[in-house]
Amino acid sequence: MRTIFKLQTLLFSCLSILVLNSCKQEKKDSEIDYSSFSEQDKRKPENALASMDIAEGLQLELFASEPMVVNPTNMAIDARGRIWVCEGRNYRLFANPDNTYDDKGDRILILEDTDGDGVADSSKVFYQGKDVNSALGIAVLGNRIIVSVSPNVFVFTDENGDDVPDSKEILFTGIEGVDHDHGVHAFVFGPDGRLYFNFGNNGRQLKDKAGNIIKDIHGREISNTGNPFREGMAFRTNWDGSQVEVLGNNFRNPFELTIDSYGGLWQSDNDDDGNRGVRINFLMENGSYGFKDMLTGQNWRERRTGWHDEIPKRHWHLNDPGTVPNLLQTGSGSPCGIIIYEDKLLPEIYQNQLIHAEPGHNVVRSYIVSEKGAGYEARIQNLVKSQDDWFRPDDVTVAPDGSLFISDWYDGGVGGHKAEDISRGRIYHLSTKKGYQPVRYDFNTGEGAAEGLLSDNMDVFYQSWQKLNAMGENSEPILKQLIAKGGTSKARALWLGVNISAKADVYMDMALLDGDSKFRAQGVRMAKFAADGASLEGYLEKVVNDPSPQVRREVAIALAYLGTPKAAQLWAILAEQHEAGDRWYLEALGIGSDQYPDLYFNAWKNRIGNDWIDAKGKDIVWRVRASETVPMLAEIIKNENVSDERLPSYFRAFSFKEHPKKNAILMNCLTTEHPIGKKLKALAVGQLDKDFVNNSRKNTQVVKNILPQIEGTPEWLMTIQNLKLKDQNQALFRVLSKSNIDIDLRKEAADVLFDFGGKSLVQDYLQSEVPESNKMQLLGLLGSIRSTDAVDILTESLFSKNLSLPLKRNIVEGLGNTYEGQHKLYDFLKADQLDNAYKKTAVLKLMSSRDSLIRNSAPNFLDEDSVGDLDINALVERTGNSDKGKEIYSMYCSACHVAGESGIEFGPSLSDIGNKLSKNFLYSNIIDPSAGISFGYEGYTLAMKDGKTYTGYILSRTEDELTLKMMGGTQITVNLNDIDKLTAMEKSLMTEGLHKVMNEEEMVDLVAYLGTLKTEG
Template sequence: MSVLLRVKNLPLFGLLWYGILFLSCAEKPPQNIAFADLSEEDKRKPENALASMEVHDDSLELTLFASEPMISNPTNMAIDAKGRVWVCEGTNYRSFANPDINYENKGDRIVILEDTDEDGIADTSKVFYQGQDINSALGIAVLGNKVIVSVSPNVFVFTDTDGDDVPDSKEVLFSGIGGKDHDHGVHSFVFGPDGRLYFNFGNNGERLLDKNGDAVKDKYGNEIVGDGSNFREGMAFRMELDGSKLEVLGHNFRNPYELALDSYGNIWQSDNDDDGNQGTRINYVMDYGNYGFKDWLTGQNWRERRTGWEEEIPFRHWHLNDPGTVPNLLQTGSGSPCGMIVYEGDLLPKKFKGRLIHTEPGHNVVRTYIVDPEGAGFKASIENLLTSEDDWFRPDDLTVAPDGSLFISDWYDGGVGGHKAEDIQRGRIYRLAPSKAYKPKSYSFKTGTDAFKGILSDNMDVFYQSWLKLNEMGDAADPFVKEMLTKGDIAKARALWLGAKNWTKSHNYINLALADSDPKFRAQGVRMARYLRQKDLRICLEEAAQDPSPEVRREVALTLRHIGNENAAEIWSELAKRHDPNDRWYLEALGIGSDKFADLYFSKWEESTKPELSSEIAKQVIWRTRASKTVPLTDKIIRGQNLSDDLLERYFRSLDFKEHPQKNQILLSLLNINHSKSKRIQALAIAQLDKEFVLGSPRNLAKVKAVLPKIQGTPEWLMAVKRLELKNQNNYIFEMAQNSESEDLQKEAANLLTETDGTEMIADYLRSTVADNEKMNFLKIMGGVSNDNGVNVLKNALIEDSLSAALNRQIVEALGNSWSGQHSLYDLLENDKLPENSKTAAVLKLMNSWSSEIKQKATQFLADSNQEDLNIEELVAIKGDADKGQELYTTYCSSCHMAANKGVKFGPALSDIGNKLSKQFLYSNIIYPSAGISFGYEGYTVEMNEGSIYTGYVLSRTEDEITLKMMGDTQKSLNLADIKKMEAMDRSLMTEGLHKVMSKEDLVNLVEYLTTLKVDEQAVAVH
C-alpha cells in the first residue's frame, strides 16, 4: 500500500503548454453594473461575475482568475509550488442520474491553470489527466511529483517522474470506498505539520480496502468498516506518507468535506446534516471521538425515539444528549458546507492569520470563523469574508497560493450538488488578495537553505517539499530548526514537529514543547509524545496531567486510550479529579481516554477519590464512564437526588451504554421506588428493561404490568405495550392516538391500534356523529399508518361514501402514503368506486406512486391535464405571486415536506430551499424529480416473505433489521430474516409530472413561494 511520496529528486515540471483558450473573464467587466437589474441570461455571464460580489474587507481585491470555457464544474483545487492551479472537474457528475444532460464521454479532467503574465487571470490551460475513472473526483493534493486524487470508490496516486505534466504511473492507494460518483465518499488529502497525511470520507464511504481489494486495518488491528463493529458512518483518518500506521481520528460523521489542520496539530472539519434540518456544523476533531450522526449503539437514525433526546432537531440530529458524543464547535443552521482551511499565510491582513476560512455554497458565501480556546474545547463566532448576490455562486473549495493569496473555486450552478447538476458547462476560480497582480514566489528544494525559505509557506506543496528536504537532512537540519524556534508561533510549532521527527533529537524537542510557557505548545508537546515517544511516555504524561491548562490535560486523556496499565489508570484518576463540571469537552476527553479500559481506570479513580455522589464532578464522571461499577452508582444517584426530568432522562440514557450483570434487576427494582418523581422514574426504567428479562419471568412481567397504568400516555407506556404485546389496551391506545400532545406519539399509537384488532373501533368512530373537524384530525394521523388493517378500514370508509368531501380527500391522502394503500386506491379509481369528489385528489396522489404502472396510468382518469411543453428558461423570467404559491404549496407539497413549521416530515424539509436552490433548479426539480434525489431519500421497495410490501427510504440499518421511513411520516422496523426481496427504486419518491396537473400560472406561483423559504444565516453555540 505504498504511496511512495518519499522522493529525493523532485523533477521540475516541463514547459510544454497547450490548449490555450480565449477567456471571457479576461475581458474587463463593465463598470457600475447593478447585478440585480441584469436579465437572468446576463447574470450567468462571466464578465458580470464580479458585479455580484461583495468582499467584506476593504484591503482585499477579488479577481476572476478563470471561468468557462477554460474550466467547468470545479469540485476541488490544489496549487503547486509554481503557483499553478490544479482543478478537478465534475462535468460527469451523477451522469447516470441526469440523462437529459449531454455528458463528456471521455471522462472528467484534471486541469492545470497558469497566469503567465502575472495579471491575476489565467491565460494557459493544460490537461494533466482525463478519464472516466476520475469522474466527479472530490479531492486533489499536489505534493511534489505526486498527485493524489480522491474519487470514490478509489484513491489514486499519479506520479509525474519526468516533470512533463503527464503522469508516468497511476496506482491505487485505497479502493472499495462506498459507491461510485457519490458526494458522500472520499475527500481530499492534506499534508500535516507532523509529516503525515490526513483525509476523510462521508457516510457512503463504508470501508477502506487496499489496491488488491483486501480489508485495511488501522494501527490497532481494527478493520476500517463503518458498520458499528468498531466505527460508524463517515470517518477522518491519519497515516504515514507510505500509507502505514493508519488511524481513525474520528467517526460517525454524515458528510464532512475535507480536513483543515493548523501547525500545532489541531484538526477541524465541517459536516452536512440530513437535508433540511438546519443542523450543519463545524467540528473540532478530538482524536478517536464519536461525533453522533447515528446512534452509536444501534446504528439507528437520529429520528428514532430514544430516551432523553434533544427537543430541538438541530441538536437531536447529532445525538448530543448521549454520553460519548463529542460536542460541536458551532452549529451553523442550514447549508451545504464544503472546503475549509486554516489560513497561516502572511499576505492577507494579520487578523486572518490562524482563522478558519470556509466555503458555504448553500448560502453563496465564504466565511471566516474566529476560534478561541474555552476550557478543554473552543468557542467560535462567524464573520463573512465574501458574499454574492448571484444565487448561482456556489463556492466549494479554497486553497492558498505560494504568495499567500486565497483561491476559491465556484461550482457555479443553480443548485449545490445533492446528486443533480443543473449546468455542466460553467465554473469559476477566484483569487482574493490585497493586489490583483499575481506573482508566485519561486522555490528550489535542492539544499537546506532552499528548503528553509519555503518551510513557513501556507501553500501545501511548498511546505511539503521544504519539509521533506529538511526531514531527510537529519541532524544537518538542526540549525534551521533552531532558527525557526526563535520566530515564535507558527514557525515555532512547525520547528517542534520537524525537530521531533529526527529520532536523534526527538526527546529534546518534545521536552522543549512540554516546558513552554504557552499551553498551545504544551498541548502540541503531548501530541508529539503520543506520536513519537515510547520509552518514557509515562513520565511525560504524569507531569502533563498536573498542567494547569485543561487544553493540555485533554491531550493527556486522549493519549491514555490505548495504554491500559496501572500507571495509565493513576494518571486518568488524577485527570478526572480536575474535571470542571461546566466543561463537556474535558468530560468527553476523559471518556474517550477511558472507554477501552473503563473498569480499570474508573476503579483507580474511585479508590483514590472515594467520591461523594452529591459532587457534580463525581456525578458527571459516573455518567460518562462505561465502567460496570457505574451502574449501581447511577441507581443511587437516581434514587438519592432530586433530579430534574431532563437529568433523569440523561442518567437513564447513560445506562444504555453500560454493562452490569444486575442491570435489569436494578431497573426492575426502580418500579417500586417511593420518590417525588416516582412516575417518571418508573416510566424510564420500563423503557430500559430488556424484553427477554421481562417476558422470561412471570414475576417480572407482573411487576411491569402493575406499574403500566401509572405511566399510561407516556412514550414509555406505548413502547412497553407494543414490545410486550399486552392485550386489552385498545381503548387507551385509541385515546392516545386522538389526544396525545405529541403528533409522533399519535401516529405510533394509531399504527399499534390497527395492528391489535382495533380497526372496528376506528370504523365505528368514522361512522359516529363526532364533529368533522375531530375526524379530520384523526384521519391526518391515520396518514402515518401503512399496515393492511389500517388500509382496509380507510378503503371501506371511502366505499361507504358517508363522509364529507373534505374527509374523503383526507382518506385519499392517507391511503396514498403506503404501497398497499396506493394499490387499493387505484383499484377503486379504476373500478369507478371512488366518490366523485375524491377522484382528482386520488389522481394527484397516485402520480406519486412507487408503482411505475400506476404512476403512468393515473393521469388518464383526469378530465384535463396540462401537457404543455415547458421551457425552464422562460419560466425563470416570469414573476409569480408568492401568496398564491403558498396556497398551492399546501395543496401539492405539504403532504410530504415541511416548510415554515407546517407539513409532513417525509421528504427533505423545504424551510431553507430558497437559499439552497435557484429558480431554475427549483423548476428542474419539480419537472424532473428523479434526476436529483437527495442522499438518504433514495426509495426502496421491500417485499416480505409473507407477501406484504413496504416502500420508503431507509432510516437505519442494524445487523438484524432495517427501519423504513414511509409517506405520512410513519416508520416501520423490518427483520432482515423476514425480507424476501429489497430493491432500490429508479425513480424519485416525489410526485413525477406534478407540473402536468397544474396550470403554468400555478407552477410559477408555487416556485415564487419556494424562493421565499429562507432561514436567516445564524450560528448556534455548542450545546
C-alpha cells in the same frame, strides 16, 4: 495525440481570455446593480464580480471561467503557483440523462497565469480518464499528485516534471460511493509528515491495493459495521498506506479536513438535507461524532430516551454519552472545502482561523475560533458572499504568496444527485491587492526550505519539510532559528525536531515545558507520535496537572490505549480536575477510558472515595462505561435533588453500561418514592430488557401496574410494544385519539393497536357521533401508518354516507400514502367511483406511485389540459406571488415535505430550499424530481417473504434489521431475514411531474414561495 491536446488547450485559453477581458467594464463592479440583470445575464462570467459582496481589505478577481474550466470539484496549488483542478463534468450522469457524457472521462487541469495580470492564460490537461470521473480531492506534493475518486485513491508521479504522469498507482481502494459526493475526499499533508484524509458515510470501508480490508494500528477492520466504526471517518496514514489510524467516526459527510501547525484537526460535516444541523467539528482523536446511534446504528430519527427537542441537536445524538460536542452548528448549508489559514497576507482577523467554502449559502466565510474550557466556540465572519444563487464555492486553497483561490462549481443547485449545468465553472482569486504573482522558493538549500516551511501553500510546505527532514540533525541550527520566531514557525519546527529520532526527547520536552498551552498540547501529540508504553506515560505525567484544560484534554486522549495501572492513576488525576459542565473535557475523559473503563474508573473512585456525588462526579459517572457506574447512576437518580432536565439523559446512559444487576436496579426505581415519581418510573420502565420482564410473572405485573401512571409517554408505548401486552388496546386507542399528544407517538400507538387486533375500536369511533373535527384528525393519522387494517378502514369510510366531502378528501390523501391504498384508488378511478371534488387529489397522490402503470396513467383521469412543453428559461424571468404560492405548497407539497412548522416529514425538508436551489433548479425539480434525488432519500421496494410489499427510503440498517420510512411519514422496521428482495427504485419517491396537474401561474407562484424559504447559516 499530444498535438491535438495542445490545440485544444490553445483554443480554451483564447476563448477564456476573450471572456475574461470582457470583465474590464467601464463601471466598477461595485457600482453595477446586479439585481437589474435578467436571469440569463446573471449567469454570464463578465457579470460575476458584480454579484459579490467582499469583506473590507480584500480584492476578488475572476481567475478562470468556462470554457477553460467546467464543474471544478477540488483544487490544489503547486509550489510554482499553478492551479490544479479536478473537474466533475461527468458527475452522476445516470441521474442526469440530459447531460452529454464525455467518453474520454473527466480532466485534471493545470491553470496558470503566465503574464501576472490575475487571469489564467494557460490551461493544460495533466490527465483525463473515466477512472477520475467526478474526483473529489487532489493534493499536489512535489512530483506526486494524490487524487481521491471512489473507489480509489490514486498516486500519480511525474518523475521529470513535464506535466505528464509517468506512473499511476493505487494507494487505497474498495471505498464505496462511486460517482457520489459521500465517498473519499482530499488528502492533506500534516506538520508531522503524515497524510490525513476522510470519507463520507457512503465510503463504508477502506482496502489496500490488493483488495484486502485494512486493519487500523489497533488491529480493527476499517469498515462501517459498528464494530467499532460507523458511517463517515477521518484517517491518518503513512505515505505507503501503512499505520492507518481512524481519528474519528460517525460523521455524515465531512467533505474535507484541515490540520493546524500544532496538530489540531478540524472539519465540517453535512446534515441530512434540510434539518439545519450543518456543523463544524474539532476532531478529538478516537471520538464518535453521533450521526447514527453508536449502539444500534439506527437513524437519528428513531425514538430514544433523552433525545433533544431541537432537531438540529437531536440530529447528532448530542445527549448521548460518548458523542463529541460540535464546535459550531451553522444551520443549513452544504459545507465543502476548508483550511486553517496561518499565513500572513490576509487581514489579521482571518489569521490562524478556519476559512470555509459553503456553497449552500453562496459564501466563503471564516470561523473565528476561541478557546472555551477544554473546547472551543466560534462565530462566523464572511469573506465573499454572492447575490448570485448559482455561486457554489466548493473549495478554498492557499497560494504560495498567501492569497486564496476559490473554486466555484457554479450551478443552480448544490448537493443531491443532480447537476443543472455541466458547461460552466469559475475560479476566483482573493487577495489584498489585484493581480497574482506567485512567490518562488528554493528547496535546494536549508535556508530556502526554512522560508518555505512558513508557507500555508501545501506543496511549498511539503517540499520544504522534506528538505529539512532529510537533513536530519544538520537541520537543527535552522530549527532553532525557526523556534525562536515563535508561533506557527516554532510549532512546525518542533514537529521536524521530533522526527529526528536521536533528539526526539529534547523537542518533546521543549514543547511540554513551554509557557504557552498551545505548545504543551502539541507536546502531548508529539509524545503520542514518537513515544510509547512507559516512556509515553513519563511524558504525560509532566503535564497531568497542567493548568490548561486544553492540555489535559490531550493527555486524557493519549491514555486511551495504554491500559496500565500507571495510566489509570494519571487518568484519575485528570478526572479529579474536571470542571462540571465542560462536555469537551468530559468526552476526552471518556475517550481516554473507553478501552479500559473499569481499570481507569476504579482508580478515580479509590482516590475520591465517598465524596464523588457532586456535579463533576455525576458527569463522570454518566459518561464512563465502567460496570460500577450502574449502581452509582441509580443513586444519582434516586436523589430528591436530581435535575428534572438531566433525568432522561441519566436513564439514557444505562444503555451504554453493563452490570449483572442492571435490570434489578432499574426495577427498584419503579417502587421508589420520589417527587417526580411519574417521570422517573416512565424512564425506568423504558430501559428494562424484555427478557428480564417476560421471564418473571412478578416483574410483568409490576410493569403493568405502572403503565396507567405513565400512559401517553414514549416509554409507556415502548414497554407495551416490546413486551407485547395485548390487553392494553383501550389505552392505545385513547392515546392515538388525543390531539394534544405528540403526533409521532400517536402514529406509533396506532401501529401497535392494529398489530394487536384493535381495528374495531377505530371503526366504532368513526361511526359514532363524535365531532367531525375529531374524525378528521383520526383519518389523517390513519393515512400515515402502514397497517392494512388502516387501509381497509379508509376504504370503507370513503364510501360511507355518514362522512362529509372534506373528510373524504382527507381519506383520499391517506389512501395515496400506501402501496395498497394507491391500488385501491386507481381501481376507483378506473371505475369512475370517485367524486370530482377529490379526484384531482387522488391523481396527484397516484403520480408518486412506484407502479409505473399507475404513475403514468393517473393524469389521464383529469379533465384539465396538461401544461405541455415548458420553457424553464422563460419561467425563471417571471415574478410570482409568494402568498398564493404558500397555498399551492399546502395543496401539492405539504403531504410529503416540511416547510417551517407545517407539513409532513417524508421527503427532504424545504425549510431552506431557497438557499440551496436557484429558480432554474426549482422548476427543474418540480418538472422532473427523479433527476435530483437527495442522498438518503433514494427509494427502495421491499418484497417480503410473506408476500407483503413496502416502498420508501431506508432510515437505518443494522446487522439484523432495516427501517424503512414510507409515504405519510410512517416507518416500519423489518428483520433482514424476512426480506425476499430489496430493489432500488429508478424513479424518485416524489410525485412525478407536478406540472401536469398545476397550471403555469400556480407553478410560478409556488417557486416564488419556495424561494422565500431560507434560513440563516
